Amino acid sequence: MATIKDVAREAGVSVAAASLALNGKGSLSDETRAKVIEAAERLNYTPNALAKGLVTSNKINTIGLIIPKPGTEFLPFVGMDILSGVGEVASEKKYNMLLDWEDSLGGSKALDLVQSGIVRGLLFFLPLNDVKTFRTLNDLNFPYVLMSRPPEGVYCSWVDVDNVDASYQATVSLIKSGHTRIGFSSPGPIDFLVSSDRHSGYRQALLSHNIAYDENYVSIGSGDIESGKKAMEHFLRQKEPPTALLAGSNLLAIGMIESLKEHGLDHRDMAVITFDDSPLAESYGISAIHIPTNVIAGESARLLIKRIANTRRTEPESIVIDSKLIVRNTFVPSK
Amino acid sequence: MATIKDVAREAGVSVAAASLALNGKGSLSDETRAKVIEAAERLNYTPNALAKGLVTSNKINTIGLIIPKPGTEFLPFVGMDILSGVGEVASEKKYNMLLDWEDSLGGSKALDLVQSGIVRGLLFFLPLNDVKTFRTLNDLNFPYVLMSRPPEGVYCSWVDVDNVDASYQATVSLIKSGHTRIGFSSPGPIDFLVSSDRHSGYRQALLSHNIAYDENYVSIGSGDIESGKKAMEHFLRQKEPPTALLAGSNLLAIGMIESLKEHGLDHRDMAVITFDDSPLAESYGISAIHIPTNVIAGESARLLIKRIANTRRTEPESIVIDSKLIVRNTFVPSK
């Protein structure tokens, strides 16, 4: 990589003159300026952002946002909410937002970012149960906030809804409407934090109302439409299919309803409540547990930036955001 | 802001020792290490990322991605495709991805990013017709690539599908199926680049098949479901409603179909083709002009990184990606 020194030498001027010419500042002769620019192009010179930044702005306020790899699996609406929630606050506080996700190659992108010194704090959405990374961050006293309850054994700041309770309440409302055969479909392995919490809220609601927990009423897949169809097939195959379902994602719920239609059935045969509300759920008339993702994202960013500004080794903080059940027409009393 | 010098002074050690202590390196006595860490906390010290980066990695490979403000208007699936397309290539080439959008406060975030030296190149998706920003970037010879045909008067690198042609082909296929009353609904003002191209492809197809262009068959709104419903209301209000529609976005199309249902009609009464394919369009059975957004995104990133690596003032390049019409059951011959 050519440096400004190389350019100056090549152009036969001082480093200062080269800098001035390259930035269109100072009063240089057109000739000098031209010589420098030409030399820069010849050497394929690109200025070093770090050095430039060090000497000009003298600081770089960037937070890193680590999300799951974007795709259809990762519910698009939720993704957009995360981005806008974090982005809004970042922008307000004059922070840049670096976006990244772990790839499967191993190694921790998050730790690399920290190492490179490019980010001053990290925000994690739906992280893998990556206890090791979090432990390392703790050791370094590096600021980070999870947009989810932390995994077992990790002591850190986080912002989330109470997924256990949300799931519990939704299940109870189904029970109160007269449903006793209630299914649960998870968009990911139960040992994902979110899935695990929602599953246990569901289970607790059943047990506390003297309804036996039945493994046949639980389906585990991914979060897409296809997976919803498969789940519905599974449920309908039971001797006594459930009369109501908790769907782990919007697309899952849509797949289920599509499959229901294909069987000549509709929401009167099977009530559906989905986790995560979205324009899609609204359009489909699916009852939803509204989780204000953009608020979670915004508050996490706010908390992170607060912690960056204050490096005193303070106790982790956590914020629990309210969720609420929105009843639409696919949530109907049991026949 | 406290610097490492302050910390060293406060701890009564040399700057070098402070650095070593803070990074857990070298062989220092536990006592020294503790003194330094304590001093750092007392002074609320946070290391300067720029200086650290300058001395360690010595360069910062970051590209900035400027998108419209995320929200329901900005079709979520497209957004995720952009992110994954750019992210994939960035990651492969060891570049970080900075995400941002213009806010309404005026001033150009893009230019700020360039100024701060934090990004080495810029990628624009669906930019406003911001000719001034692009001109400034040209003057600075700063690398950038548009994921769309450039606006009038801007000479730069870009990657996109041929929206005029895609729209033309879709319209022609409707005409060939026997439709003559064909509507067009735009998710944004026609002077948006994309909308404008699609509108003119639509119009050209009509004219070249001797079908009169009728303003009543054109609706302009936003890209959400609600807007789709309104558009459909508008079309149904016509004396002779269209028998086929080009919808500018998936959500728009869904809104239209919902509205159609509310009127007791279905796809046999009104064929719908939507721009942008997605799992949603697939699930709804909506015919779609599949635009490989992730490919556009990936190729843009690749082109940008190539241009960053080679600052020689080279001619702008452009890449046109193929789109294709995917026929599903809401695209039916005219009755």
Add this chain to the structure above:
DNA sequence: CTGAAAGCGCTTACAG
């Protein structure tokens, strides 16, 4: 109109 020098905040050999 241009050059020599100081300095941005940090890290890392190198002496001691």
Add this chain to the structure above:
DNA sequence: CTGAAAGCGCTTACAG
């Protein structure tokens, strides 16, 4: 085990 010094690549007063 610790300190003094050089250097990362740049910019900006300050002399001339």
